[in-house]
Structures are given as structure tokens and as C-alpha cells.
Amino acid sequence: MEEYSSGDEAVFSADDATISVKECIEGVIGGTDYNQSKVNQWTATIVEHSLTHLVKQGRPFKYIVNCTIMQKSGAGLHTANSCYWDTATDGSCTVRWENRTIYCVVSVFAVAVTL
Amino acid sequence: MSKTQVSRFKSSVDQERRHFYSEEIQPEVFLLLGNPVQLTPDEAAAMDEYQTEDETAFVVEEVSKIIKESVEAAIGGNAYQHSRVNQWTTSVVEQCLSQLSKLGKPFKYIVTCIIMQKNGAGLQTASACFWDNTTDGSCAVRWENKSMYCIVNVFGLSI
Secondary structure (H helix, E strand, C coil): CCCCCCCCCCCCCHHHHHHHHHHHHHHHHCCCCCCHHHHHHHHHHHHHHHHHHHHHCCCCEEEEEEEEEEECCCCCEEEEEEEECCCCCCEEEEEEEECCCEEEEEEEEEEECCC | CEEEEEEEECCCCCHHHHHCCCCCCCCCEEECCCCCCCCCHHHHHHHHHHCCCCCCCCCHHHHHHHHHHHHHHHHCCCCCCHHHHHHHHHHHHHHHHHHHHHCCCCEEEEEEEEEEECCCCCEEEEEEEECCCCCCEEEEEEEECCCEEEEEEEEEEEC
């Protein structure tokens, strides 16, 4: 793994991650309506951009970014996650976003790397 | 040590529209898992050496089997019921997690579960992971019955 900046606390900051993920989502699907042919591309772009922003922070973490996009059509959707890790150093954050025709849920999981 | 988070979506559409079924909408579930594990021939050869080290590798087949059993046990013969979904997702993830930790491997796990009612809506999920390609892995299982889809993702990160 590349060198990490020294002096950084190895605690996941959920607030920072939430802000950067929200900006990512807005940037990709901000003013658009659900479009079946583009969804594939949207989810890929959102996860890649979010991951890049997180990695740029240079902290000693492994990341998993998960994005779900669903069309609004009256269906019920339920998601849950459970994690087996070190609660002192690892963390996650989930961002829910919607517009007229789309629901988008992005989850970020950060697991500390022991160097 | 385990933490469970449940996020629930309530449809903001009013009651009448719940019965709306558009002919144009294809009832398909598209999945794209950003899979970062691309093996070069060298790496593939190196991987062969590790096959005997089942103790410390992320074995996709084994994990996949565990997930399928957990899903069957939790929601096997049921039809989608709004009042019970909360409980189902929780029990799927918890059961998967406890079976995985019983394997006794030096891994941290993240299990996510999505249950969606079959209603003609489109659903797309994607994941991207920043980890160590040689030791970490993920596994996704898609399951369905007549009234719902269930998608379970397991990510294993080595310690």
C-alpha cells in the first residue's frame, strides 16, 4: 500500500464521507429522471468517484462503496447491513437521496489497516 | 462486536399508485458489481500456491453456500410482506454473519442485504472496493421467488 500521511487519526469520519458522497451523487444524477439505459453507467460512476475522493484523503483504510439506484414505482425496498469488525477504528455511513423518479442509497464502509 | 444498521425506504407515492403496473417497465434486476480482482497470468500462477491455504483465503464457493442457506432459512417460502421485511433483512444478515464468523478465519466481514418487492421497478446496484486484491474478496448472491428479489453481498477483508 502507498505511504499514509503520518499524524492522521485512524478513526473513520462519517460526516466527511457523507458530504463527499452527497456531492458525488448530485453531480452524477442531480437533475435527471430514471433512465434504464443509463442506470448502469450512473451506479458505476457514483461508486468510482466516491471511492476516488475517499482514497485521496490518504488515510490508512480499506474502503467498500455500495450504490443502489431504484426507480420510483410504488415497490417496497428494504436494505440492511451487518458488520463484523473492530468498532473502535472501523465505521460506515449511508446516504439516502431521492428525486421525483429515483431513489439512491450509497453505503460506505471503512476498515482500518494495521500497518 | 457486530453492528446492524437498517435503512428503510418508504415509498412517498400514495396508496392508489401502489397498484400501478406499467407494461413498459421491464421487471429485471440489473446488477453491476465493480469487481477489482483482475488476475494477470503471473498472479494466477501465484494464486495456485495459495489454494492449499484455505485457512486464510476468502473462498467464494463456501461463502456463497452460507449465504444461500441463510436466505432460504430466513425467507424461504414467504411472500413479500411490508410489515415483516424489516425483520427478514435483519435475520438474513445476522445469520450470514454468525455462520461466517464460525469459519474462524482471520477476516473482517461486511454483509449487506436488499429485499425488493416484485413490482416492475428497475433496480441497479454497484460496488467499488479499495482493498488488497490478493487477500480480500467479495461474493454476491441473487435470490428470488414469486413476489420478491433478495440480493446479498458479502465482503471479506483480511486482518
